[in-house]
Amino acid sequence: MSVVTENFPDISFIDDATVEETMNQMIADYQEKYKELTGKDVSLGQADPYRLIMYACTMQIYQAMQYADYAGKMSFLKYASGEYLDNLAALRGITRLQASAASTVLRFSIETVYPFAVAIPLGCRVTNGNDLFFSTDEYAEIKAGEQQVTVAATCTQTGIQGNDFAPGELNIIVNTLPYVVTVENMVTTYGGADIEDDDSLRERVYSVPDTYSTAGPDGAYEYFAKEADASISDVVVQTPAPGEVVVYVICDGGKLPEDALLQKVSDHLNDRKIRPLTDHVTIRAPEKQEYNIDLTYYIANSKKTAAGTIQAAVNTAIEVYNTWQMEKIGRDINPSYLIQKIMEAGAKRVDIRSPVHTVLQNDTIAVAGTINVMYGGVEDD
Template identity: 90%
Template sequence: MSIVTENFPDISFIDDATVEETMNQMIADYQEKYKELTGKDISLGQADPYRLIMYACTMQIYQAMQYADYAGKMSFLKYASGDYLDNLAALRGISRRQAAAASTVLQFSIETEYPFAVAILAGCRVTNGNDLFFATDEYAEIKAGEKQVTVSATCTQTGVQGNDFAPGELNVVVNTLPYVVTVTNTVTTYGGADIEDDDSLRDRIYSVPDTYSTAGPDGAYEYFAKESDTSISDVVVQTPSPGEVVVYVICDGGKLPEEALLQKVSEHLNDRKIRPLTDHVTIRAPEKKEYDIDFTYYIANSQKTAAGTIQAAVNTAIEVYNSWQTEKIGRDINPSYLIQKIMEAGAKRVDVRSPVYTVLNNSTIAMAGTVNAMYGGIEDD
């Protein structure tokens, strides 16, 4: 959900009129004008031809009203979408970020040292056995007398599907390479992104005025950090001492960033066009504070026919809570929200043993641990 759509009021260019209200207004206007011209009252029955004509006209008029309402809303950041939002972005000098391919580092190895170099051509493809491939970004070679070399590689497809392959998962060489015995990725694949969605672009448009100077304000550092990679979902900026800036970042789903991503953000924020000369900028992953979920919940007797549905909804509520809890750096571990979601799922009451309310500082992120959700049975209302 965008901060803009959450924090600004709804508007309507047609005063939220319904088709029924429009129809009734047309009939009332007709009756009023008829009496003005004839001095007589008139009542239109449900099957009256004039009423049917007005009903047909109402449908066309109301459709035009809907178009007018839609067109008006597309001029506002809260409602704009698609190409309309892209045009609002152009007014601020930014554009929608396109899909990006994931990256990693591959290590090619041989068993025996040779007195000559073993070439790894640019574009050499590696996979984990599925239909997703990573290709080396540049030419590399295992030098004479050595057994291995590392080289960066990029997924041949854009999108998030290239992310989160753990070290060692990419281990199948597609191209024929003489002498090379093994290959493996040494870092978790990262940086793949789908084309930027409307909510993300909407928030960037809203935040871009912070960047009109250099990245002095915390809002500017937040903007430029998110701009450096589409997988970054939250940023916290701290100044422990004058001239010192520490930027904490996390990725989508509350994941901690890999070292390669931290380096990428650091290089972007330390660009001379972004960083004030007097700032020393450090990029870090936040500290982890793990919490476990342990509770027992009960269902009211009046809801026993829906017990299966409620139990499934409780499991979903746990997922929603974990997602909410881990999406922001420094968000306190708050069992009250867990209770709220479980009650909304249909439980009569819930006895939460863990987590307990824990205050986190702005350099720490909550991370979900074990989950023990016990169903206590049916209770009288």
């Protein structure tokens, strides 16, 4: 949820009318007009043909009211979505960030030193054996007398599915390369992102006034940092000394950015059209503060028939909590929210030993460590 959807009031172009209210109003209007024309009162029973006709008309009229309400709301940032939001964003010169492909660095190796160069052509593809491929971004070659070369590579598909392949996972050469024996990725694949979602675009539209001058305000640095790459989900800006600006970024799901992504953000923020000449800007990944989960939860006797379902829901709740902790830089480690999610999953009570409430600095992100969750059984309500 963005600050816009959370903090701005709801509106209705039909005064929150319901289909029942619309039907009652139509009947009342009919009865009033009938008396005006005939001087007599009229009562419409549930099976009266005129009442049934009005009911059928009400459904069509109310559907038109819903369309009118929807169309009106699509003109407001709080409600706009899809193409409507794209057009609102266009009024401020903003376009939705498109999906991006993951990147990595590949190392190609040969067994024997040769007196000639071994070519690695542009577009050479590698994989880990699944249907996802990375291709080299440029021509490279293993020079005469050497046995290896590194070259940047990009996933052939856009989206997050290209992320998080650990070093060494991409080790199968798809193309036939004479002399080349092995290949492996040197860094974890990073930077893949799906097309920008509505909440992210809505937030950028709302904060774009911060960018009307150079990136002096922290809001402007936040905006331009997110603009640099679609995978960036949270930004914190600090000024430890006059003229010094430190920008901390994380990616979707609380993942820490790779060095190459930090450099990409740095290059973008240090553009002379963005950065004030007097600012020295540094881009960093936040520090990690690990927390452990150690708890026992119980289920009420009245819910014992659903014990299996509740246990599965509790496990999901813990995953949701861990993701929530990682979504924001500087978010305090909050066991109360963990208890809340477990209770919402159906538990009767929670005996939590760890984590304890911990205040984090704005350069730190909470990361889950060991998880020990025990089911204590059924208790009387």
